[in-house]
Amino acid sequence: MDSPTLTEQEVNDIYTWVDIIPLSRPKKNIGRDFADGVLMAEIVHHYFPKLVELHNYSQANSTQTKQYNWSTLNTKVLKKLGFQLAQKDIDSVIQVEDRAIERVLKIVQEKIKYFKENESQLPETQKSPSHHNSDQLQQSMTNEKDQLIQEQRETIGILELKITKLEQLVKLKDSKIQTLMQKLQQLGYKF
Numbered sequence: 001m002d003s004p005t006l007t008e009q010e011v012n013d014i015y016t017w018v019d020i021i022p023l024s025r026p027k028k029n030i031g032r033d034f035a036d037g038v039l040m041a042e043i044v045h046h047y048f049p050k051l052v053e054l055h056n057y058s059q060a061n062s063t064q065t066k067q068y069n070w071s072t073l074n075t076k077v078l079k080k081l082g083f084q085l086a087q088k089d090i091d092s093v094i095q096v097e098d099r100a101i102e103r104v105l106k107i108v109q110e111k112i113k114y115f116k117e118n119e120s121q122l123p124e125t126q127k128s129p130s131h132h133n134s135d136q137l138q139q140s141m142t143n144e145k146d147q148l149i150q151e152q153r154e155t156i157g158i159l160e161l162k163i164t165k166l167e168q169l170v171k172l173k174d175s176k177i178q179t180l181m182q183k184l185q186q187l188g189y190k191f
Helices: 008-019 032-035 036-046 062-074 087-094 102-118 124-188
Strands: none
Touching: 008 102, 032 036, 032 102, 036 062, 036 102, 062 087, 087 102
16 A cells, blocks of 8 residues: 655644554654654554554664564554555655655554444444454464464574573583693693
């Protein structure tokens, strides 16, 4: 989905909307503040807390981590709201291009509004299928959690191997130090 061109009034409305949402850090330069995707995740979490696990998003300076945050948000969260941001828009936000975040915020604002209105205005007879959607969403979230747990287990396994290797290296170094100290003592040095 491509981002729209905004009028000054629309930009001011976006700023007003963002200001009413409690965010974890103050907004100083909105382009830079949103570049890592964390505040966008917080905005979506504000409206849909079950969709966004904020611990998946970390403040970032590197382009790679910013891309990871935005990609995670785009594929795991926004997709569930029925849309995804265009990669060029994400790149523009990460590179803090003029008005890029405002255009993306406008898209997200409209989609959140649309999603909330359509969820709440369904007649009771049509809400039962959304229970099915809710079950699918829950199952999807469970599958993602299972996958995340598996990935973390693999990471833990790798880290444990690294710890074992480091412990072996420390023992080897200690052994070499001991050998060298013995040689020095044989040469008459005292410690």
